[in-house]
Amino acid sequence: MTYQETIDYLFHVTPVFEKVGAGAYKEGLSNTWAMDEHFGHPHRQFKTIHVAGTNGKGSCSHTIAAILQSAGYKVGLYTSPHLVDFRERIRVNGLMVSEEYVIDFVENERAFFEPLHPSFFELTTAMAFKYFAEQHVDIAVIEVGLGGRLDCTNIITPVLSIITNISFDHTQFLGNTLAEIAAEKAGIIKQGVPVVVGETTPETLPVFEAKAQEVHAPLHLAEQYEPDCDYDFELKGSYQDKNKRTILCAMHCLQELLEMEDVHGAIAQGMAHVCELTGLVGRWQTLRQQPLVVCDTGHNVGGWTYLSEQIKAQKCRQLRIVFGMVDDKDINTVMEMLPKDAVYYFTQASTHRAIPVGKVMEYATSHGLRGNGFNNVKDAYHQALQDASTEDFIFVGGSSYVVADLLAI
Numbered sequence: 001m002t003y004q005e006t007i008d009y010l011f012h013v014t015p016v017f018e019k020v021g022a023g024a025y026k027e028g029l030s031n032t033w034a035m036d037e038h039f040g041h042p043h044r045q046f047k048t049i050h051v052a053g054t055n056g057k058g059s060c061s062h063t064i065a066a067i068l069q070s071a072g073y074k075v076g077l078y079t080s081p082h083l084v085d086f087r088e089r090i091r092v093n094g095l096m097v098s099e100e101y102v103i104d105f106v107e108n109e110r111a112f113f114e115p116l117h118p119s120f121f122e123l124t125t126a127m128a129f130k131y132f133a134e135q136h137v138d139i140a141v142i143e144v145g146l147g148g149r150l151d152c153t154n155i156i157t158p159v160l161s162i163i164t165n166i167s168f169d170h171t172q173f174l175g176n177t178l179a180e181i182a183a184e185k186a187g188i189i190k191q192g193v194p195v196v197v198g199e200t201t202p203e204t205l206p207v208f209e210a211k212a213q214e215v216h217a218p219l220h221l222a223e224q225y226e227p228d229c230d231y232d233f234e235l236k237g238s239y240q241d242k243n244k245r246t247i248l249c250a251m252h253c254l255q256e257l258l259e260m261e262d263v264h265g266a267i268a269q270g271m272a273h274v275c276e277l278t279g280l281v282g283r284w285q286t287l288r289q290q291p292l293v294v295c296d297t298g299h300n301v302g303g304w305t306y307l308s309e310q311i312k313a314q315k316c317r318q319l320r321i322v323f324g325m326v327d328d329k330d331i332n333t334v335m336e337m338l339p340k341d342a343v344y345y346f347t348q349a350s351t352h353r354a355i356p357v358g359k360v361m362e363y364a365t366s367h368g369l370r371g372n373g374f375n376n377v378k379d380a381y382h383q384a385l386q387d388a389s390t391e392d393f394i395f396v397g398g399s400s401y402v403v404a405d406l407l408a409i
Contacts, residue, residue: 003099006106007086014120031118032152035126038112042133046076048156049254052144052185053164055302056198056243059235059283060164061143063247064254066277067270068139069093071260076132076140078153080121083282083297083404090128092135094278101131121145122152139258149187159257161188161217162250163208164243165199167302168330182207194218194253198246222249229264231271237284237296239306247271282403284310290390292316295407297400299325301333307397308337316393318343321371322380322406323398324360326353331360334398335367343387344371347380349401377405 001009036043051061058079065077075093082088087096105127113123125145132140142158144151166182182204189195189211197208200221212219227248233240248267255263274280282297292314298307311319319342325331326349346361348354355363357373364371374380377396384394396406 001103001107003103006103009106010086010120010123013114014118014123029150029152029155031116031122032125032155034116035113035118035122036129036155039126039130042129043156045133046137047139047258048158049139049141049160049162049250050144050153050156050158050188051141051162051164052148052151052188053162053198054167054181054185055239055298055300056164056246057143058280058297059240059243060162060198060247060250061141062278062280063233063235063243063271063274064162064250065091065141065270066094066274067247067251067266068141068254069277070269070273071263071266073138074136076128076135076137077278078125078128078132078140079143080124080145081400081404083400084408086124088279089124090131091279092132092137094276096279097127097131102127105130119152125152144185144188147184147187149184151188154188157190158193160250160253161190161193161195162246163188163195163197164246165302166201166204167300178203179207183211186211189215189217191215192217194220194257196220196222196246196250196253198222198249199242220249220253222246225249225252229267231268233271234274235280235283237298237306238310239298239303240283244271281407282400287396287406291320291385291388291392291394293385293394293396295396295403297403298397299329299399301330304334304337308339311342311393311395312339314393317389317391318393320345320384320388320392320394322347322377322384322394322396322402324348324357324377324380324402325355325398326351326401327355328353329399331355331363332367335363335369338367338369340368342369342371343384344369345374345380345384346371347374347377347402349377349399349405351401354399354401377402378409381406381409 065075068075077091090097222245287293321342322345324347348357361373
């Protein structure tokens with residue numbers, strides 16, 4: 001098979017959450033354990049850092065990987081979803097896994113895994129762990145896919161666990177209260193393994209405290225951590241201020257756990273060059289000037305709490321927003337946060353989970369937002385560009401898939 005044929009096979013033979021939503025979610029770790037045993041428990045051959053949370057997982061994972069790379073470690077990085085190319089999910093020192101590796105993995109192992117009927121994420125997690133072991137990485141930063149307790153990444157025993165924050169997302173799987181969601185995320189806290197929690201609420205803090213106490217895991221609250229140095233951070237979204245504190249608290253722990261030297265230099269280098277070092281895109285990313293165009297993958301209420309304020313704060317002649325969401329998000333609450341004085345270009349991403357543009361416009365009308373509908377992101381974006389003066393500000397987002405379609409143009 002060619003690389004594209006291999007990717008098509010993965011997307012069509014395995015249930016993919018990004019494409020079909022709840023139907024791809026498999027509760028339990030039986031497939032994961034079976035594949036782990038088949039491949040010889042590859043995750044035991046390198047150290048790991050485990051990152052969970054509702055928002056900020058990707059930014060924190062990439063930045064910690066960038067810092068560790070800057071400190072001289074060979075670093076694996078496993079994140080999801082990808083935006084343009086599947087291989088974005090699996091990187092070593094910022095370089096994506098090769099097309100040949102993906103092809104060979106599928107061709108050589110399909111006789112084993114096809115009878116298991118694994119999900120897309122179960123299979124790609126097994127691929128990532130096997131690849132990292134074969135690449136002899138020193139340490140890998142592993143981002144949780146969904147939740148924590150039953151996520152297939154949760155077979156690892158990391159040197160450090162990180163939970164960025166808790167807000168309402170994927171409630172059909174994780175629970176309808178912040179405490180219930182926190183309990184699922186807290187499932188990554190392991191016996192005796194230190195855990196950093198980025199943000200807490202009165203509902204979530206007791207959950208984390210109880211779980212940490214139960215398994216004798218040292219608990220570090222980033223909100224109480226006072227960094228001894230300020231660092232320039234390449235990621236400029238206003239929500240990154242809290243991610244930055246979480247990252248610095250995590251590095252304070254890792255400095256001791258990994259016996260790191262010159263940690264300040266590595267932090268400065270990694271935080272200032274995270275995109276170059278790891279290939280991170282889509283976090284308040286500037287795509288062009290005059291008009292200024294920014295995209296961001298924020299896709300739920302927690303993310304938009306910060307994004308909406310940053311968009312409203314832009315100094316420009318006219319706000320123009322290309323916007324679409326997927327069907328398991330709270331679009332009404334997000335739309336209530338959006339600026340009323342913007343011109344909107346409502347659209348739908350190229351995923352079956354996208355809310356149809358006609359439905360998006362119905363929601364928009366009920367919230368007093370004005371604009372036109374477009375059947376795809378490309379047409380919506382090009383119309384926004386055509387309408388804009390050099391002093392306008394164009395924002396593209398609402399969903400990771402809207403940003404993915406934009407970056408693929």
